[in-house]
Amino acid sequence: MTAWPATAELAQVLNVDNTDDWATALDRVRAAAIDYVKLKRGAWVEGTDAPDDMLAQAALRMAEMMAQRPTATSEELGRDPTFVRLMFGHRRRFGIG
Numbered sequence: 001m002t003a004w005p006a007t008a009e010l011a012q013v014l015n016v017d018n019t020d021d022w023a024t025a026l027d028r029v030r031a032a033a034i035d036y037v038k039l040k041r042g043a044w045v046e047g048t049d050a051p052d053d054m055l056a057q058a059a060l061r062m063a064e065m066m067a068q069r070p071t072a073t074s075e076e077l078g079r080d081p082t083f084v085r086l087m088f089g090h091r092r093r094f095g096i097g
Contacts, residue, residue, distance in 0.1 A: 002053050004034050005060040013064050026067075033063035036074065042092040058086035 007026045011019045019026065037051075037059045038044040051059070065077045077083070 002051055002056045004051055005030065005056055005063070009060060010063050010067075013060060014067055029063050029067050030059075033059045033066055036062050036078075037087070040078065040087055041090055054086050055090060058083055058090075061086060 007023065007030055008019065010026055010030050011022070014026075016022050016026065037055055041049075041055065061080065061083050062077060065072070065080060065083070069077065
């Protein structure tokens with residue numbers, strides 16, 4: 001299994017040169033993106049579940065979008081084609097309409 005993306009990886013994607021100045025903000029965005037991916041996955045069990053490459057990349061993509069589009073809603077960000085493609089086949093919970 002893969003690990004969630006590190007803050008340094010997010011800083012690289014966002015082209016942040018001085019990560020010391022932005023460490024708190026990067027950590028918050030990273031944590032929010034990981035939580036969003038877990039929520040979208042559904043029924044996440046800490047200690048049992050672990051991200052695969054696709055989920056880790058989905059979290060990195062979500063963190064990138066959250067940082068670049070801070071006024072966008074989670075619904076708008078969740079419809080990003082790349083994010084949707086990365087989450088494909090990983091959902092455990094489905095809405096019933």
